[in-house]
Amino acid sequence: MTVAKDDPARTPTRKRADALPPQPISAEVLVEKYAKGDEHRADDVRRRVARALAAAEPAEHRAAWEAKFLAAQQHGFVPAGRIASAAGTELSATLINCFVQPVGDSITAPDEDHPGIYTALAQAAETMRRGGGVGYDFSRIRPQGAAVHATASSASGPV
Numbered sequence: 001m002t003v004a005k006d007d008p009a010r011t012p013t014r015k016r017a018d019a020l021p022p023q024p025i026s027a028e029v030l031v032e033k034y035a036k037g038d039e040h041r042a043d044d045v046r047r048r049v050a051r052a053l054a055a056a057e058p059a060e061h062r063a064a065w066e067a068k069f070l071a072a073q074q075h076g077f078v079p080a081g082r083i084a085s086a087a088g089t090e091l092s093a094t095l096i097n098c099f100v101q102p103v104g105d106s107i108t109a110p111d112e113d114h115p116g117i118y119t120a121l122a123q124a125a126e127t128m129r130r131g132g133g134v135g136y137d138f139s140r141i142r143p144q145g146a147a148v149h150a151t152a153s154s155a156s157g158p159v
Helices: 024-034 042-054 059-074 081-086 117-129
Strands: 098-102 133-137
Touching: 024 042, 024 081, 042 059, 042 081, 098 117, 117 133
Parallel strands: 098 133
Antiparallel strands: none
């Protein structure tokens, strides 16, 4: 038996994201975290984000991409929080939620292109200032008990 492409049995039912029942907490979160300037509704934020994402495309294709990005959001796609908060604004913020900060086995000097501990701390602070979250990669730091020749002692380990 052959099933036609447009057979309703094979096509999932799709509802618009804004068809969900409104909840008071949703409006509060929208205003506190995502709405900027004159934005008051989720669709205002979606339009700003769609326009900002489409701006990366060639000028002659932007309107089409903006419509596609908006439709995706209206049908359930939820961009990362930093994107919803900062895309299309004048904020000096990152659009990426999470970063991995490398940490070298040195207090200040680079360790084979990995920043020393204090430099890594300063870099992480700047990432957090701009709204990003930070996880640390301590894999280059000597394990507990390893010899530290510069101080004739043993390492305490990364944690």
